[in-house]
Amino acid sequence: MASSFPAVLAQGALQAAVENRGLQAVRRCYQCRKCTNGCPLTFAMDLRPHQVVRALQLGMDQEVLSAKTIWVCAACQTCSTRCPNDIDIAHLMDLLRQESLGRVVPPAEPEVVLFHRAFLGSVRRHGRVFELGMLVRYKLAALWAKVRNGPQSLKELTGRLWQDARLGWAMFRRGRLRLWPNRIRSKEHVRRMGRAPTGPLCSGRSSGGPTSPNLSVPPFDNQTAEAPTPEAPTADPPGQTGGPQR
Amino acid sequence: MIQVGYYPGCALHGTAAEFDESLRAVCQALDIALAELADWNCCGASSAHFLDDQLAVELAERNLQLAVQAGPELLAPCAACFHRLKTAQKHRPGYEVVIWHVNEFFAHPDRLAELRRRVQRPLRGLAVVPYYGCLTQRQPKITDAPQPEWPTSMDALLETLGVQVRRWSYKTDCCGGSLEVARPDLVQHLCTRLVRAAQEAGADCIVTACPMCQANLDISQAMGSPMAEKTALSPPREGDKGEGVNFPLSLAGEDGPRSRPAEGGSSPLSPPRERDKGEGAISPLPPAGEGGLRSRPGEGGTLNGHLPVFYITELMALALGVGRPARWWRRHMVDPRPLLERKGLPTE
Numbered sequence: 001m002a003s004s005f006p007a008v009l010a011q012g013a014l015q016a017a018v019e020n021r022g023l024q025a026v027r028r029c030y031q032c033r034k035c036t037n038g039c040p041l042t043f044a045m046d047l048r049p050h051q052v053v054r055a056l057q058l059g060m061d062q063e064v065l066s067a068k069t070i071w072v073c074a075a076c077q078t079c080s081t082r083c084p085n086d087i088d089i090a091h092l093m094d095l096l097r098q099e100s101l102g103r104v105v106p107p108a109e110p111e112v113v114l115f116h117r118a119f120l121g122s123v124r125r126h127g128r129v130f131e132l133g134m135l136v137r138y139k140l141a142a143l144w145a146k147v148r149n150g151p152q153s154l155k156e157l158t159g160r161l162w163q164d165a166r167l168g169w170a171m172f173r174r175g176r177l178r179l180w181p182n183r184i185r186s187k188e189h190v191r192r193m194g195r196a197p198t199g200p201l202c203s204g205r206s207s208g209g210p211t212s213p214n215l216s217v218p219p220f221d222n223q224t225a226e227a228p229t230p231e232a233p234t235a236d237p238p239g240q241t242g243g244p245q246r
Numbered sequence: 247m248i249q250v251g252y253y254p255g256c257a258l259h260g261t262a263a264e265f266d267e268s269l270r271a272v273c274q275a276l277d278i279a280l281a282e283l284a285d286w287n288c289c290g291a292s293s294a295h296f297l298d299d300q301l302a303v304e305l306a307e308r309n310l311q312l313a314v315q316a317g318p319e320l321l322a323p324c325a326a327c328f329h330r331l332k333t334a335q336k337h338r339p340g341y342e343v344v345i346w347h348v349n350e351f352f353a354h355p356d357r358l359a360e361l362r363r364r365v366q367r368p369l370r371g372l373a374v375v376p377y378y379g380c381l382t383q384r385q386p387k388i389t390d391a392p393q394p395e396w397p398t399s400m401d402a403l404l405e406t407l408g409v410q411v412r413r414w415s416y417k418t419d420c421c422g423g424s425l426e427v428a429r430p431d432l433v434q435h436l437c438t439r440l441v442r443a444a445q446e447a448g449a450d451c452i453v454t455a456c457p458m459c460q461a462n463l464d465i466s467q468a469m470g471s472p473m474a475e476k477t478a479l480s481p482p483r484e485g486d487k488g489e490g491v492n493f494p495l496s497l498a499g500e501d502g503p504r505s506r507p508a509e510g511g512s513s514p515l516s517p518p519r520e521r522d523k524g525e526g527a528i529s530p531l532p533p534a535g536e537g538g539l540r541s542r543p544g545e546g547g548t549l550n551g552h553l554p555v556f557y558i559t560e561l562m563a564l565a566l567g568v569g570r571p572a573r574w575w576r577r578h579m580v581d582p583r584p585l586l587e588r589k590g591l592p593t594e
Contacts, residue, residue, distance in 0.1 A: 021299075040419060040420040040422075040436055041420075041422075041432065041436075043435070044429075044432050044435075072425070072429065072432060074380075074420050074422050074423045074424070074425050074432075075292055075295070075296070075380075075423065075424075076380040076384065076420035076423065077380055077381070077384035077385045078380070078384060078420070080384070080385045081384045081385040081386065081394055081395075088385075090385075094295050094296060094299065095299075097296055097297065098297060098298065098299065101297065109428070109429070111428040111429070112296075112425070112428040112429065113297075114428070115293075115424070115427045115428040116292075116293040116296045116297050116424075117297070119291065119293035119424075120290075120293050120294060120297060120298070120301070123287070123288045123290065123293075123294075123305070127287045127288065128256045128259070128287060128288045129256040129260070129288050129291070130260075131256075131260050131261055135427065138427060138428075142428075166469070167465070167469055170468065170469070170579065171261070171465075171579075174576060174577045174578070174579065175263070175576070175577055176260075176261045176263075176577055177260070177261070178259075178260045182256075182259055182260070184285050184286070184287050185285050186285055186287070189287075189308065190287050190288075190305065190308070193300075193301050193304040193305060193308075194294070194298045194300050194301025194304060194305075195298060195300045195301070
């Protein structure tokens, strides 16, 4: 998988980027594997957590950014809690996700990205999450990505839809889904927050669109010149790389 | 009567309304006034920190500003909200407000004594496992949890209510969290493991204080088998039932971190994909009466071997005899009423 994309990074650039964003500790890893042994999701990962750290140290940036690992991590924080070297691995995964979206690396789990974009889109639109709207938007985007991805059997697509409809109805019947969003008064305040636009899901529809990049506040922490560069592409490519291109 | 700031979070106004209602009922019974923050916004949950660090802190920070105005204490019952608010507080020091999660809030000695005094209907006969989940505990640097690997606050609460607390080692294991939407197969796998462990511990139900845990455990059981069949990474294998943790044995020894030189263009760090598929086998919960579990065929009734998943506040309200539990039970995916009836507890 990794070999099918041209290398876009110099060796070790990723580690530098991560260290610039406050995670100097990655140097300290001595591969005790405590993170991997505690991780509940290794069964779905291609690189194990300790391997991600090692690959980072070795400058294997492409492998790290195109790994499933960073997207199937559930952020349960077990690794960070147990690391004897006090490396915040869960936060490292956050940074790697963000770095991967900022570069020309298609995410290994596009649906996870689409979901989080839909979630944040809903937060920007209403100030709070409107679950039903968010889920519908996510499902449509994921379905569209699937269709564009290549030939899909009709049976599989209808199977997915049927399954979603079944769950949706079961939740609706029990009153677990609100039908209307719960909006806050200071939506504008919320829309000005953060630094990344929320992506394709929202940009197409909501009138205000995702926050215009001009309004976004200066980068998080004191990032060096390294970090803003990946941000420029963040504005668009994730929109396209969110799945369809693969 | 004490007053506490209240940050319900999106879930308690939506998918987890019964958590909100039962919490309010319990607080009213214990003379605690909840002052909901005016015009609070979403804390960003897991999505914000996945995609944008800055947004994650800023979303939570606005709520901290509101909380400081509301008073010295803030109750954030949703585990994800609690975690995000605590994180923001650590990142942006200066917000003098004590952020409480439900378990620790009620397990505070004063409130626990008050609770003990007011319990009207001890829930004897109900065997439960307390499920704390991840975000109320980890990481301790953020949550200030005294015992992140073996928390006991909910145990104390449950014992006060008179229930039988069963010992299990999955108190703080992950349910999959927000992966539920994009990768339900993974959540199904993790939740199946949890439910089996709870059954093996002899529990009648699981008790949690996190809307995401409740939803994942509840939905994965109710939608169980068909969902697992369709989304499984590979079909369940023979002899895979009831084994609990199905961890790759080779993890400890083979595909080591010592980087071998790359061969044939493939990454030395990538383990063979084939094996991952085999190990990721997701097996659906066996129907009642099958498999090596305590499926309790005689007792199962309409529960079909599934365990209801309660919010801690629902059981507290039940023991205190307050609120309108009938409305809450209706919202559960795994209907808890047959269990309550069997234990001689009111369902209305």
